[in-house]
Structure formats: structure tokens, C-alpha cells
Amino acid sequence: MCDQTFLAICFGPCDKCGKTKPLMNIYIKTDPINYCSLCVEMMATEGLQENETLASLKNESESLKNKLEEERAKLHDVELHQVADRVEALGQFVMKTRRTLKGHGNKVLCMDWCKDKRRIVSSSQDGKVIVWDAFTTNKEHAVTMPCTWVMACAYAPSGCAVACGGLKNKCSVYPLTFDKNENMAAKKKSVAMHTNYLSACSFTNSDMQILTASGDGTCALWDVESGQLLQSFHGHAADVLCLDLAPSETGNTFVSGGCDKKAMVWDMRSGQCIQSFETHESDINSVRYYPSGDAFASGSDDASCRLYDLRADREVAIYSKESIIFGASSVDFSLSGRLLFAGYNDYTINVWDVLKGTRVSILFGHENRVSTLRVSPDGTAFCSGSWDHTLRVSAGVLVSVHIQNT
């Protein structure tokens, strides 16, 4: 956050060279040191090799960035929507809210579907985490977290546990029990520990590992049983707000988005950043892989959603309209990848034709910001959570009227 450096000129012996000179009072981490200006210069250039200066490294960095842009531009021979011209247009898409889940006492911040396609876990600002049956709207489990602002929650692949976290900087796993006598909070396992708030979490392919993203600028992979840190991912220059794992067929990677406007793709085994994309103009609130794993979409405070293709290594589509001026908080694809659902801070959900780049439908209904949105695992419906304290399960149908390309 804010670093204030106070520069006071005092005269005395330098801690390093011993000469009596004007001293610079600086801090290394939290230890104050008094070096003369020559020793401060030398310290900054420590570790440089022959023929290397900070300036030359900076120049190399700039020229590499330009080279990266050039290489990407060389392959930019056509736009996605041009290739999609020959694809028939979608008809009119009518959406309806089928279920409204009421029960949270404050803003709903996050939700996730269970693999059984009917259960949903949601978390809220009031610290409550609730597991619902979306078909019947019954609440099956509820637990109160020790912190407020539970910003992240996730369902385990087995359906037997949920993970959640927020302002307390940690991620906890709660096994789900149907025993009425057992207190859900009693069996809680603390898994992850960051140095700032937890913004997102997701189980990997099994109940055994969890991936987390944090306001401390890092992502991390944890072993649930032991709570051990397996791998950490450093590279974002600011808070990481979201993450999504690649579909299992495509291998061990995940994408993260942050307040530094960057989306980064990581190798889970090595901890290395493989690709990064910086075209958004503001915080990236949500990232989601395209079902084939070859691309991902992002939603940002700059009111646009974008599609990045991983094999072309560039942004290939922008989903925006002049009339949309509020940030997109959450995005998800339909099963075929043709539709992109995006929840916005202006209380609406817009549905985009991924290939043609046009908006297909708009859903009203929430009475405050849409904060989270996920399509169900079988693709029959999508659930949206909002600051209006509710979750809505909605589905749509295409009125199959062929509309000429407009």
C-alpha cells in the first residue's frame, strides 16, 4: 500500500564504509540503516553481472515487451467475428428465473455448483455459508464463519465438503455431514494461510488439493489433509481477484486475474507463469476457461468482457457496448462455449454470442449488483448471486426464429 520514505539528512559515520559523510536514513524491510549515498548506490547494483547495468536490464525488458507485441501482431490476420460470419445467428434468447434462493442476511459474494448438478454452496458478507438444493430451494447446511465477507467458496468434487474463506486470510474446509447432532463447524479444517484476504478458491480434480487466490498478490496450491503449501505462484503486481482451473483434459494449468489488470496463465507443477495478458483497462474480477481449454474469458471493472485465445496468445474478442458502463463481476460459458453469461454491477446479466461478439439477451431481476454467476455442470441453468441477498437460478430458451445478420 503506501510506503512513506522520510529522507532526513544527518552527518555521521556510514554503517558500511565507515567514512564520515552525509547519510541516507533508509530501511531494509524494517531495520533502519545509515549508509552514505555511495554505499546505497552500490547496494542497489549488487548482483549485477559484467556488462549489466540496471539501465541495460530495463532496456532489454522494454525491447522484449515490444518484441512480444510484434510477434503477437504478426499472427493477427483476422478477427474472430469475421471467421464466425458464416455461422448462423442465434435466434432470440428468452430467459426466466426459475428459482429464487432466499436466506442470506446480507450480500451474496460467491457461489459454486456441486457436481450433482442440483446443490449449490453460497457465501455472504454476514459470514454465513449455506448449501442449498436448487430444485427444492431447501437449505441443507448452514455454517457461520468466524469472519465476515466470505468472498470465496467452492464445492468439493466429491460433494462431501465445501471450502470457504475471506477476510481472515485463510481457507477452511468443512466436511458436509447429514448427522443432525453434529455441528458442521466442529470438523472444520484450516488449510490455506495468506497474508491478506482470500478472494477465490477452488478444489483441483480431487478433494485433496485446493488452489487459492489472495489480496496479497499470490496464488497458492495446498494439500488439504496436511495444510501444507505445495506450490506458490508469484507474479501479479497487485491483489489477485479470481482464478479458474483448466478443464482436466488440457492439463495442469490455471488462469488468474487481478487488480493489476493482468490475466496470467500458470503451470501448476512448476509455479511458472506461462503466458500473461494485459489488455483490460481496470481490475479483472472474473476469469473462466472456454470449455475446450484453448481460451478463457475475463470480466472487468472496465465494463468489458474479453476472450483470450491461448494458442494465438492474444485477445481475440471484446464484449462491450457503449450503454454498458458498469463493471462485469462474474462470467461463465454455456456448455458448448457459444454463450457467455456475464453479471454486472448495474444489476443485470448480459448474455453474449461468443463467436459473433454481439449481445443476445439481457436478464433483469436482481435488485442490486450481481456478484457471482455460474452455469450448472450439466448446462441446463445458471445461478447468479447478488448484493440483494438472493441467488437466482435461471434458464433460457432460444425462440428459434432465424434472424438475418444485423
Add this chain to the structure above:
Amino acid sequence: MSGNLCSSTTAARARQAVEQLRLEAGIDRIKVSQAAAALVRYCQEHRRNDPLLTGVPTSANPYKDKKPCVIL
């Protein structure tokens, strides 16, 4: 802060940034036309399996509005 190691010197950080950029600049890329064609192909191939696109017959729809039961 980049790379796996947390270095405190500006020089090491600058070098890590250069290494990262070199890595990213050097990856294999395909043309957008090829990538776009792959995306279109995927959508078309899976279009029939997408209930939000094709709709679900009311009998199979788990969210259909419940009608009151009539006891005969």
C-alpha cells in the same frame, strides 16, 4: 515480485522480469484465423449438447413450475 524466489535486490528482480519476458516472447503461437476456426468448430460440434442453446423439453426440465396436485 516475480519468479519463484523472492529476491530483495532490484537487480535480481529486474533480471527475473527480463527472464520472464524472454520466456513469454519465445512461445509457439498460431495464427488468429486458425485459433478462431478451432473455436467455431468446437461450438458447432457441441451445439446440440448445450441445453441453454437447444432448450430442454418441459418433461425433462427439473426447474419447471410445479403444478398443484389434484387428488382424484
